[in-house]
Amino acid sequence: MTRQFEFKNELVNGIHARPAAEIESRTKAFQCQISLVNRTKGITANAKSVLSLIGVDAVLDDVCQFIFDGKDELAAFEHIYHFITQEFSYCDEPIEPIELNDSLLSLPVSLKASNPCYVRGSIASKGIGQGKPIICSQINLHQLADEAEQQLSETVTDHLLVGLEKLQQQLFSALAAVDSKAKEELAILQAHLQIADDTVFSETLLKHAKQTNTLKAIAVAADELKAPLLNSQSSYMKERALDIEDLCTQLACLVVGESLKKPVVLTSNSIVIAENLTPSELLGFDKSLLKGIILAHAGQTSHTVILARSFGIPVLTGIENLQSFIYGSEWVVLDAQYGCLIREPDHSVTEFYKLEARKCVAKNDLLAPFMTTKGITKDGQSMALYANIAVGLEAEIAFSRGAEGIGLFRTEMLFMDHPQAPTEQEQFEIYSEVVKAANGKQVIIRTLDIGGDKPLAYLELPQEENPFLGYRAVRMYPQYQAMIESQLRALLRATALGDIDIMIPMVSCVEEVKWIYQLCHQCAEQLTMEGQSIGKWRLGIMVEVPSALYFLEKISSWIDFVSIGSNDLTQYFMACDRGNTKIKSLYDSLNPGFIAFLRDIAVTAKRSGLELGICGEMASDRRALPLLLAMGFDEISLSSPNIAMLRSQLHILDSEACQCLLVEMVSKETADEVRECIDAFWQQQSQPEILDERLVIHCEAKDKTSVIKMLTDNLEIQGRVIRGDAAEQAIWDREEIFATSLGFGVAIPHCKSEYVTHNSISIAHLSEPIVWNDVENECVSTVIMLTMSSHDKGGTHMSIFSKLARKLMHRDFRQQLMQTDMEETEKTEQTMELLRVCLFKEIA
Numbered sequence: 092m093t094r095q096f097e098f099k100n101e102l103v104n105g106i107h108a109r110p111a112a113e114i115e116s117r118t119k120a121f122q123c124q125i126s127l128v129n130r131t132k133g134i135t136a137n138a139k140s141v142l143s144l145i146g147v148d149a150v151l152d153d154v155c156q157f158i159f160d161g162k163d164e165l166a167a168f169e170h171i172y173h174f175i176t177q178e179f180s181y182c183d184e185p186i187e188p189i190e191l192n193d194s195l196l197s198l199p200v201s202l203k204a205s206n207p208c209y210v211r212g213s214i215a216s217k218g219i220g221q222g223k224p225i226i227c228s229q230i231n232l233h234q235l236a237d238e239a240e241q242q243l244s245e246t247v248t249d250h251l252l253v254g255l256e257k258l259q260q261q262l263f264s265a266l267a268a269v270d271s272k273a274k275e276e277l278a279i280l281q282a283h284l285q286i287a288d289d290t291v292f293s294e295t296l297l298k299h300a301k302q303t304n305t306l307k308a309i310a311v312a313a314d315e316l317k318a319p320l321l322n323s324q325s326s327y328m329k330e331r332a333l334d335i336e337d338l339c340t341q342l343a344c345l346v347v348g349e350s351l352k353k354p355v356v357l358t359s360n361s362i363v364i365a366e367n368l369t370p371s372e373l374l375g376f377d378k379s380l381l382k383g384i385i386l387a388h389a390g391q392t393s394h395t396v397i398l399a400r401s402f403g404i405p406v407l408t409g410i411e412n413l414q415s416f417i418y419g420s421e422w423v424v425l426d427a428q429y430g431c432l433i434r435e436p437d438h439s440v441t442e443f444y445k446l447e448a449r450k451c452v453a454k455n456d457l458l459a460p461f462m463t464t465k466g467i468t469k470d471g472q473s474m475a476l477y478a479n480i481a482v483g484l485e486a487e488i489a490f491s492r493g494a495e496g497i498g499l500f501r502t503e504m505l506f507m508d509h510p511q512a513p514t515e516q517e518q519f520e521i522y523s524e525v526v527k528a529a530n531g532k533q534v535i536i537r538t539l540d541i542g543g544d545k546p547l548a549y550l551e552l553p554q555e556e557n558p559f560l561g562y563r564a565v566r567m568y569p570q571y572q573a574m575i576e577s578q579l580r581a582l583l584r585a586t587a588l589g590d591i592d593i594m595i596p597m598v599s600c601v602e603e604v605k606w607i608y609q610l611c612h613q614c615a616e617q618l619t620m621e622g623q624s625i626g627k628w629r630l631g632i633m634v635e636v637p638s639a640l641y642f643l644e645k646i647s648s649w650i651d652f653v654s655i656g657s658n659d660l661t662q663y664f665m666a667c668d669r670g671n672t673k674i675k676s677l678y679d680s681l682n683p684g685f686i687a688f689l690r691d692i693a694v695t696a697k698r699s700g701l702e703l704g705i706c707g708e709m710a711s712d713r714r715a716l717p718l719l720l721a722m723g724f725d726e727i728s729l730s731s732p733n734i735a736m737l738r739s740q741l742h743i744l745d746s747e748a749c750q751c752l753l754v755e756m757v758s759k760e761t762a763d764e765v766r767e768c769i770d771a772f773w774q775q776q777s778q779p780e781i782l783d784e785r786l787v788i789h790c791e792a793k794d795k796t797s798v799i800k801m802l803t804d805n806l807e808i809q810g811r812v813i814r815g816d817a818a819e820q821a822i823w824d825r826e827e828i829f830a831t832s833l834g835f836g837v838a839i840p841h842c843k844s845e846y847v848t849h850n851s852i853s854i855a856h857l858s859e860p861i862v863w864n865d866v867e868n869e870c871v872s873t874v875i876m877l878t879m880s881s882h883d884k885g886g887t888h889m890s891i892f893s894k895l896a897r898k899l900m901h902r903d904f905r906q907q908l909m910q911t912d913m914e915e916t917e918k919t920e921q922t923m924e925l926l927r928v929c930l931f932k933e934i935a
């Protein structure tokens with residue numbers, strides 16, 4: 092006789108490893124045979140095996156049944172019945188929702204409409220990339236097995252049995268070492284231990300002992316064990332296949348007796364995923380195939396991130412459950428513009444990114460002329476745009492992107508990432524490479540900025556309580572004089588190939604400048620005595636510590652230039668750790684107090700006859716640009732992909748207006764007020780016509796979503812909106828209230844938005860009509876879109892709208908506007924003329 096009972100599975104995440112482990116530990120206490128049947132799916136499992144239980148794929152609301160057969164079936168029935176009805180629903184905790192980075196933009200309407208499967212992450216380097224996800228530490232067991240030698244099946248069996256025992260011991264030790272408060276980790280380790288101890292696990296492995304070798308047996312068994320999980324309807328269950336993979340990889344390492352990690356070689360467009368990536372690992376990849384990077388943790392100022400930015404490689408960080416998300420995925424889109432990672436993009440997602448790429452190309456085309464010009468304002472005031480670099484080979488890229496010089500070469504990268512300091516000769520070669528690439532342009536090379544939070548393993552620096560206020564940069568030079576001398580000698584020798592400006596970081600008092608000045612001259616004299624040729628060199632300092640304001644004048648006879656390190660200067664001025672996200676609202680270089688302070692430094696530097704530059708992140712902020720110009724900066728130095736964009740903005744500015752802006756900004760109370768005023772200022776700087784033939788497009792669009800995207804993208808390309816997606820959202824917000832088709836094949840979508848910098852009328856002539864109003868199935872072939880700034884207080888918006896609506900009632904006007912038998916250019920001209928007559932004359 093058998094006993095049985097039915098129940099509905101109430102676990103939101105299904106019966107995965109943890110609840111299965113709970114069932115297994117209870118059923119194992121009985122001798123009778125116990126099965127779990129998923130009635131909904133018709134799958135039966137041995138209830139004494141975690142793996143078998145997971146394999147029934149019981150998701151929420153599936154009807155399941157326990158069957159007991161054997162001597163103690165009554166006791167088993169009662170015990171398990173009690174467990175399932177009273178305790179089972181509490182034995183698993185819901186998955187924590189992923190916390191979003193609050194600074195992330197929401198996804199654009201047109202992307203959301205395509206229902207992408209995505210997770211969000213923080214943006215460390217902007218851009219968009221697509222490719223095969225490559226997990227850096229991932230071990231391909233099949234590949235390793237194919238490379239390994241053949242083994243007899245007896246040997247394979249022995250290795251597997253020994254390996255399994257070691258695996259269990261390893262998991263036991265790990266479990267013992269875990270802090271009892273780390274609930275998640277404990278539960279996962281316990282579940283792993285149960286799988287490792289599961290008869291299905293060992294049986295599956297041993298079943299494949301006849302494979303070519305032990306690694307192959309593990310690889311094939313792993314595939315077999317993962318298959319039912321991967322076929323599950325529940326994404327949570329699918330993710331559990333990772334647990335099997337993890338265990339099998341651990342087993343493989345124990346069997347082989349070594350780490351199986353190998354350097355990754357990219358063979359196709361790839362998105363590299365790593366816990367951490369050192370700068371040298373990044374440099375080791377083929378950059379033409381490296382389309383993006385996802386790191387578990389990395390700050391905005393990590394050197395790997397800085398490097399990625401300069402190579403234009405997008406980087407996302409802080410994605411939770413990343414490995415599970417991408418597991419089994421062949422292609423991903425890394426969007427470090429909106430901060431999301433999309434797996435297996437379908438056709439409409441791919442179309443969205445094609446449009447994004449087109450927008451990017453169009454914007455770059457418009458910026459191309461600014462790659463070759465010099466930084467100059469509309470009224471002729473010049474301010475050069477330099478590049479920040481972190482490795483020698485970046486110099487050439489920076490110059491090709493229009494850098495007028497190198498404003499900061501962060502040399503510490505040459506010292507980090509190596510078991511010991513680079514030799515004088517090694518450094519000489521790198522500095523020479525940079526000056527050669529500069530071909531006569533100014534090159535500022537910063538001496539070692541190390542210590543505190545940037546340790547060098549070989550220096551064995553002590554841990555400090557306040558590393559940012561501690562033993563770092565120039566403060567350490569006297570103790571490590573030999574190392575600094577070798578850097579200075581290498582720099583001085585490289586001057587034989589081109590001029591070099593040597594810059595000292597973190598200077599906070601006169602003595603430091605005096606000391607380094609003497610050391611530089613000593614090194615130069617020594618080199619001359621050794622018969623080495625030396626070219627022109629100058630000395631300068633970074634202004635990163637507020638005290639500099641009061642000693643600049645005193646040191647002006649020893650140095651020639653200063654460069655503001657606004658990243659550190661802001662942190663020391665505001666007494667606010669630059670990496671602490673809790674106080675990130677305080678860390679703001681647009682704080683009116685900081686602007687006033689910067690202006691005072693600029694005035695002092697100029698009065699002291701010093702050249703003035705800036706190389707912190709503030710230099711790449713478009714909002715800060717008119718202020719820096721007004722302060723008289725000779726050069727601003729930023730990561731090279733932003734140079735052309737900033738130069739194009741500089742060309743719009745009027746220097747006198749910038750002076751007035753600076754005075755006004757210093758008088759403001761908050762950084763938010765400063766931002767608001769600067770945004771209004773930028774709008775006044777260029778006032779294009781509301782009608783412009785560049786706003787007329789002729790296109791083929793599959794639906795309303797694409798037309799609105801194309802039109803708002805074009806507004807972004809033409810610099811009439813701050814963000815195309817925000818204008819797109821504003822248009823859609825109106826469309827949700829009522830569709831704007833007028834019934835004659837024309838629609839007039841419109842909006843008023845703070846993201847619109849210049850009022851615009853855009854026109855799309857469609858090659859095929861599209862449905863605009865789903866309810867009435869109304870089609871349109873001409874779209875006239877009005878985008879108005881929320882600063883526009885007059886009635887322009889409604890006046891244009893009503894005039895257009897009235898005019899469109901006339902068949903003649905419609906026919907002329909929608910005439911199809913015309914060349915695009917002719918049609919654009921005619922459209923412009925019609926609209927000008929209809930609106931412009933009367934409005935004006």
Ligand code: PEP
Nearest residue numbers: 656657658659706707708
């Ligand atoms: C700065 O502090 O602004 C700077 C450029 O130096 P780093 O970011 O390397 O500290």
Ligand code: MG
Nearest residue numbers: 635656658659
């Ligand atoms: Mg600094």
